[in-house]
Amino acid sequence: MKIFAYGIRDDEKPALQGWETAHPEIEVAYTQELLTTESAKEAAGSDGVVVYQQLPYTREILQALADEGIHQLSLRNVGIDNIDLKAAKELGFKISNVAAYSPNAIAEHAAIQLARVLRRSKELDAKVAKHDLRWAPTIGREVRMQTVGIIGTGRIGRVLIQILQGFGAKIVAYDIFKNPDIDKQGLYVDSLDELYAQSDVISVHVPSVKENIHMLNKESIAKMKDGAILVNVARGDLMDTDDVIAALDSGKLSGLVMDVYENEVGIFNEDWEGKKFPDARLADLIARPNVLVTPHTAFYTTKAVLEMVHQSFDAAVAFVNGTETRNTVKY
Ligand code: COI
Structure with a gap:
């Protein structure tokens, strides 16, 4: 053979x-x-x-x-x-x-990056690199003080729930297919609208099927809490990039973890040092202190x-x- x-x-x-x-x-x-x-x-x-x-x-x-x-x-x-x-x-x-x-590879990456956004690590690392060792203004937030909304409770969503529960976060979850373990814990809310209204952080773990494309857009973001944080380690086209950028500009979103990008094919896993990205929005997102971009490496262990x-x-x-x-x- x-x-x-x-x-x-x-x-x-x-x-x-x-x-x-x-x-x-x-x-x-x-x-x-x-x-x-x-x-x-x-x-x-x-x-x-x-x-x-x-x-x-x-x-x-x-x-x-x-x-x-x-x-x-x-x-x-x-x-x-x-x-x-x-x-x-x-x-x-x-x-x-x-x-x-390895659902853990992806779930761990989401949890680590979320914790880094909450602790303002990108800003702090940049300050320390310049030998500025003052505390302020990079005061952080604790994971256990957050309500995290998990959309999609397949393998990755469920591992992320376990990890975040270990940190003491409150979890609410939504899925069209209910998982018995998550159901037993009483974590499901009845609608995405409810999840958006309750969550400080929203993490998506659903496939890129046509019903889910651009599910994170200006209408859904408007239903979220002011200052919500989005985590997307699933598929880039779940987010409407322009709407997410507008929400970061207005402060409606206070942070973004992004391991995937709508137009990533041909961009991620390439060396762009000294060259211009074909999509200027990516450079804009990478430059933001409250946005953590990784090039689809959540899986890469x-x-x-x-x-x-x-x-x-x-x-x-x-x-x-x-x-x-x-x-x-x-x-
Ligand atoms: C997948 O397994 O579909 C992923 O998203 C990871 C891929 C980049 C290897």
Whole structure:
């Protein structure tokens, strides 16, 4: 059996080598190139394909794989929002993702960055770097004094709830699918409006499906408390960037944690030192003392990368063997 992997980064190689050593019977080939209609030809003769990229998996790309006799795609990440699922279905593709490589990686990042916004770390670090060691004006706020509204109580939302409860924060939660543990704790409110009205901090953990796109916009922000803080480590298009910037300008929002950006494909995970971003709003956000921007690195831990590689290869092999793993995407 042969599995071909696309877009393999250097930091994934130790995990890949570990998987190969544990599966000597499987032939593995890989490239750093992303999957395109052109590079699809490199998978000729393989039984399965493992991929990660933010660029779209278009009908043409899927067709190019199908032309090589490949009808399965094993993603090394969780999000499936960049796959043309209609085309995938028509072409008979089996798809897997890695649904839980490490919810803790993402939830911890959200909690750490939220604590940093509350303690004004960006301003304080800048002052200390200039050897200004005065206390004022960077007085902080405590996590336990906040009511945190968690939108989406899947794996990541639930780990974040646990972490923040450890700090003593009050949690309110909203999800269209109620989780029994969260329900038992009585954390659910009945509507997003209620969550917006009660929360000092709002953290989103929902997928980028069409109902959720721009859910954080001027109408929803108007329903939030004055000075609310937004945390988005999920998907950039959940926020209307212009509306969020306007709310930061007016003070309606007092802080923002942003690990994802609407137009991040082709911008994040690139070196822009000495160059201008194609989108000036990003430079504006990065410059703000109360905004913490990270380039989609909430997931980026050694544990998460290992799980992404190992679970995606396991899923690819299972597809070839006609079996499935818990990572099969039902679509
Ligand atoms: C995902 O798993 O879908 C993510 O958002 C992380 C990705 C950048 C590897």
